Amino acid sequence: MLDGVDLDLMPGELVAVVGPSGSGKSTLLHLAGGLDLPEAGEVEVAGERLSGRSDAELARLRARHVGFVFQAFHLVAELSGEENVRLAARFGTRDAADRVAALIDAVDLRAVARSLPAQLSGGEQQRFAVARALVNDPTVILADEPTGNLDARSGATVLDLLRRSTDSGRAVLVVTHDPAVTARADRVLRLHDGSLA
Amino acid sequence: MRRALRRLRGRRRRVLTAAALTAAAGLAVGVAGTVGFSLATGYDRAAQRTDQPDVLGRFAPQRLSVLRERLDRLPNVEAISYRLEVNRVRLAANGQSKRNGAVHVVRPGRRGYGVVAGRDLGSRAGEALVERGVAEEWKLQVGDRIDVGGLGSLRIAGIALSVDNVAFPLATVPRIYVSEAEISRRFGADANPGVNLALVWLADPSRLDITLAAARPAVFGLRTEQLLTKRAVRQVIDQAAGIVIALLAVFGLVACACAGVMLAAASAAEVRRRAPALGVQRALGATRGAVVGDETLDAVLVAAPAAALGLGVGALAAAGPTANLLGFLNEVAPGSALLWPLAGAFAGLVTVAAAGAAWPAWRLNRKAVSELLRGGDLATGPAKRRRVPSGGLFGLGARFAFARRGRWTSTISALAVAGAAMLLVLAVADLLVSLRDDPGTLGRRYALTVPGEQRDARTIARIPGVAAAAQRSTVEAADSFSLTEPLRVIAYPGDHVPFEAPPLAEGRRLAADGEVEVGLGLADTLGLRPGSELAIQPAGSGELRFRVVGIVRALENDGRVVYARTARLRDADPSLGGPIAIRLASGADRADVVRRLDAAGFESSATGGATPRNRSFLGVLASVLRAVALAIGLVCLAAILQTLALTTRDRRRALAVMRATGAPPGALAAVLTGTAAALIVPAVVLAVLLQRFVLGPIVAELAASYATLPLGVGATGILLVGGGLAAIGAVAVLVVTRAATREPVAAGIERDD
Numbered sequence: 001m002l003d004g005v006d007l008d009l010m011p012g013e014l015v016a017v018v019g020p021s022g023s024g025k026s027t028l029l030h031l032a033g034g035l036d037l038p039e040a041g042e043v044e045v046a047g048e049r050l051s052g053r054s055d056a057e058l059a060r061l062r063a064r065h066v067g068f069v070f071q072a073f074h075l076v077a078e079l080s081g082e083e084n085v086r087l088a089a090r091f092g093t094r095d096a097a098d099r100v101a102a103l104i105d106a107v108d109l110r111a112v113a114r115s116l117p118a119q120l121s122g123g124e125q126q127r128f129a130v131a132r133a134l135v136n137d138p139t140v141i142l143a144d145e146p147t148g149n150l151d152a153r154s155g156a157t158v159l160d161l162l163r164r165s166t167d168s169g170r171a172v173l174v175v176t177h178d179p180a181v182t183a184r185a186d187r188v189l190r191l192h193d194g195s196l197a
Numbered sequence: 198m199r200r201a202l203r204r205l206r207g208r209r210r211r212v213l214t215a216a217a218l219t220a221a222a223g224l225a226v227g228v229a230g231t232v233g234f235s236l237a238t239g240y241d242r243a244a245q246r247t248d249q250p251d252v253l254g255r256f257a258p259q260r261l262s263v264l265r266e267r268l269d270r271l272p273n274v275e276a277i278s279y280r281l282e283v284n285r286v287r288l289a290a291n292g293q294s295k296r297n298g299a300v301h302v303v304r305p306g307r308r309g310y311g312v313v314a315g316r317d318l319g320s321r322a323g324e325a326l327v328e329r330g331v332a333e334e335w336k337l338q339v340g341d342r343i344d345v346g347g348l349g350s351l352r353i354a355g356i357a358l359s360v361d362n363v364a365f366p367l368a369t370v371p372r373i374y375v376s377e378a379e380i381s382r383r384f385g386a387d388a389n390p391g392v393n394l395a396l397v398w399l400a401d402p403s404r405l406d407i408t409l410a411a412a413r414p415a416v417f418g419l420r421t422e423q424l425l426t427k428r429a430v431r432q433v434i435d436q437a438a439g440i441v442i443a444l445l446a447v448f449g450l451v452a453c454a455c456a457g458v459m460l461a462a463a464s465a466a467e468v469r470r471r472a473p474a475l476g477v478q479r480a481l482g483a484t485r486g487a488v489v490g491d492e493t494l495d496a497v498l499v500a501a502p503a504a505a506l507g508l509g510v511g512a513l514a515a516a517g518p519t520a521n522l523l524g525f526l527n528e529v530a531p532g533s534a535l536l537w538p539l540a541g542a543f544a545g546l547v548t549v550a551a552a553g554a555a556w557p558a559w560r561l562n563r564k565a566v567s568e569l570l571r572g573g574d575l576a577t578g579p580a581k582r583r584r585v586p587s588g589g590l591f592g593l594g595a596r597f598a599f600a601r602r603g604r605w606t607s608t609i610s611a612l613a614v615a616g617a618a619m620l621l622v623l624a625v626a627d628l629l630v631s632l633r634d635d636p637g638t639l640g641r642r643y644a645l646t647v648p649g650e651q652r653d654a655r656t657i658a659r660i661p662g663v664a665a666a667a668q669r670s671t672v673e674a675a676d677s678f679s680l681t682e683p684l685r686v687i688a689y690p691g692d693h694v695p696f697e698a699p700p701l702a703e704g705r706r707l708a709a710d711g712e713v714e715v716g717l718g719l720a721d722t723l724g725l726r727p728g729s730e731l732a733i734q735p736a737g738s739g740e741l742r743f744r745v746v747g748i749v750r751a752l753e754n755d756g757r758v759v760y761a762r763t764a765r766l767r768d769a770d771p772s773l774g775g776p777i778a779i780r781l782a783s784g785a786d787r788a789d790v791v792r793r794l795d796a797a798g799f800e801s802s803a804t805g806g807a808t809p810r811n812r813s814f815l816g817v818l819a820s821v822l823r824a825v826a827l828a829i830g831l832v833c834l835a836a837i838l839q840t841l842a843l844t845t846r847d848r849r850r851a852l853a854v855m856r857a858t859g860a861p862p863g864a865l866a867a868v869l870t871g872t873a874a875a876l877i878v879p880a881v882v883l884a885v886l887l888q889r890f891v892l893g894p895i896v897a898e899l900a901a902s903y904a905t906l907p908l909g910v911g912a913t914g915i916l917l918v919g920g921g922l923a924a925i926g927a928v929a930v931l932v933v934t935r936a937a938t939r940e941p942v943a944a945g946i947e948r949d950d
Contacts, residue, residue, distance in 0.1 A: 027943075035946065036942070059859050059861040062858065063859020066857075068854075070854070076854070087593070087855065091855075091859035091860050132858065
């Protein structure tokens with residue numbers, strides 16, 4: 001799927017990856033986050049190599065350094081928005097739970113914090129998903145089409161949140177087709193037939 | 198069909214999983230069906246095969262001509278055969294021997310037994326038939342020799358089966374058959390040993406009452422010990438196996454319910470998973486009926502061979518232990534007759550699997566095609582907030598379980614029934630032990646007996662540690678009006694309550710010589726109530742009449758007992774005796790009392806329980822119970838495993854997202870533990886209630902309607918079953934967690950299948 005891809009993400013940088021369907025964008029994100037392992041080559045996150053690690057070690061590494069945002073939000077249907085954020089905080093550092101309330105305020109969702117995903121709009125769900133990605137204060141956020149299922153206004157709000165998250169030195173890698181995202185990216189990379197251009 | 202096979206080949210792994218589940222369900226049904234059917238029909242088969250007579254009359258030895266003269270004129274009689282039963286004969290063979298053997302001297306005519314190996318007695322000299330139970334216990338074969346007291350060494354010509362009693366060694370008397378010609382050869386043609394058994398076959402068995410009514414005056418004046426009908430024989434044998442049959446019936450119910458739930462849930466989950474594929478078929482123009490038909494055909498093609506395999510293996514596995522149990526009851530295994538119920542079970546399993554696929558496919562296909570293409574779910578409307586405490590990862594697992602309300606309900610129902618059956622197995626095992634060892638279970642309060650006379654009782658009562666002592670006499674008798682009903686009279690010189698006090702079900706305790714308390718078993722048979730008159734005919738004496746003042750729940754002699762005072766019985770039979778029953782003082786040391794009795798010249802025996810002490814039978818019973826408990830445990834494991842597997846399949850994406858956000862394998866295990874707990878905890882509570890208020894009383898009633906069987910739920914039982922289910926749940930969580938974490942995280946996020 002990917003061939004000869006060499007990508008460095010710098011702290012505080014928002015990088016957008018664009019490309020046609022099937023070009024390997026999602027695979028790039030999965031490899032970067034240790035959700036999949038490469039057949040060849042190396043992936044390092046925050047200076048730590050992913051290859052040769054057990055499932056538990058990879059989980060610890062993701063909890064410390066990686067936050068994910070998905071196009072379809074993927075909130076757990078049985079948990080409220082706040083509980084979804086708290087669920088992710090369980091796997092991070094001890095102070096992660098203390099950040100939950102502040103993050104929900106920051107994404108402006110206090111009023112609907114106890115609502116189930118089915119009772120929320122797409123924009124609200126994605127903001128909870130961003131709060132979930134940020135709760136463990138990760139080194140990098142990997143976002144797969146984060147505005148793909150949202151209207152323009154909600155998309156802009158989510159994009160603001162991702163952009164602001166780089167202020168504290170966090171790197172953000174976004175796979176997108178959305179010109180609004182590429183417009184606010186520090187770098188835009190094109191992926192074609194598994195190769196970066 | 199070819200297209201269906203191609204479809205199945207395309208998803209080989211899932212097809213194999215579904216087939217394994219169906220085979221497991223078939224296995225459970227196969228075991229339950231084989232044991233249940235064999236035991237339920239074993240007696241009838243044996244009765245048919247052995248040409249069992251409709252009435253068996255036992256008399257004091259008579260000349261053949263005397264009995265013939267009286268019985269040959271009875272109405273509705275097709276045939277009568279006469280035998281002489283000689284008791285207390287020494288039998289020895291193959292290094293085994295018994296001094297209480299019975300030799301049946303058989304005359305020409307219908308036999309009343311079946312020959313299961315070798316051949317029947319013929320004209321050859323020096324031959325005998327041995328009963329199947331004796332042959333199996335003593336490892337005898339046709340052609341071996343058996344030493345018979347008074348007759349010497351005889352060649353075993355065949356092995357015989359008779360269903361007028363349970364088999365040796367469950368029945369304590371070993372039995373053999375020899376021909377009358379053999380007796381004549383040994384003792385001369387003039388030897389006329391007489392007969393004491395009459396085997397009566399009726400022309401119309403449904404008119405038994407007419408023949409019995411005529412038999413009573415016909416045998417008047419003869420010392421009639423017993424007139425046993427086929428129904429009474431069956432009752433005796435059924436009571437020996439009653440608890441086991443009831444238990445196995447419950448197990449069959451559990452196995453079938455669990456199998457149905459497992460199959461239906463698995464088929465439904467498979468159809469739901471394939472919703473997008475169904476959407477594609479619909480989009481390409483397939484009708485709803487065609488899509489449902491395809492899904493049903495697929496389910497049938499998977500279920501049919503798997504169910505056949507499971508049923509076959511289950512039937513084969515159960516056949517051996519069942520044949521052993523039937524052997525103890527002198528019954529016959531079903532052989533090819535088992536094929537019919539197995540065919541029914543096969544049809545049932547395939548139907549459940551087909552319906553489990555057809556119904557959700559039909560429901561899914563009512564949705565818009567576009568919705569199906571997006572993976573439409575059977576759940577309707579948005580998720581509602583459930584009042585479930587958050588409880589962290591465990592709470593999340595519980596919410597996953599509750600989210601599929603139908604599956605949750607059916608699984609805990611299956612687990613609850615299984616748990617209740619396990620509690621029942623434990624209660625029955627406890628009961629068997631206490632029946633064997635604890636005289637208190639029978640309402641007996643005396644702890645020791647010594648041989649002696651009533652005058653010795655006063656001496657014994659003065660020994661320190663003895664609270665009371667009295668002579669306990671027992672008399673075997675029959676009801677005067679219905680000679681087919683044998684009963685046992687237990688008599689004390691005074692009040693029997695200090696020595697044995699079975700609970701009073703109705704009326705009051707006896708207070709005079711002419712009053713009796715009767716067991717519920719006898720009261721039900723004869724229609725006795727307080728105030729009724731009971732006329733009994735003790736063996737070898739005239740009729741005695743008593744007034745019934747109380748009905749008691751007694752286990753001894755299947756509740757066919759009468760408690761009376763000794764006086765009237767002794768008037769009828771001055772030689773009436775019996776051991777001295779000794780009740781110990783509260784806190785007395787039994788060993789110390791035994792030593793003091795020894796010193797006073799009384800050799801004491803400890804009082805035992807009631808069940809057959811035969812180790813082999815108890816061993817077989819215990820192994821059947823253990824097999825049942827193990828099978829129920831396996832069914833529970835399969836049910837929990839399947840529910841957890843279905844939950845992880847449904848929640849594949851949620852679990853993958855958790856792993857993406859850093860959840861270690863332990864966190865997934867915690868979630869699944871919550872799911873398992875949401876199934877097991879309510880199931881255990883329901884199981885306790887079910888056993889306490891439904892299964893326990895039903896089984897107790899089925900096993901012994903004449904007594905109060907202590908089949909309650911103890912703390913130990915609850916702990917064992919709860920702990921067992923928890924352990925089974927832990928195993929299931931480990932297995933499913935391992936399977937879930939083996940998959941790459943990305944696969945769970947990207948695809949929904």
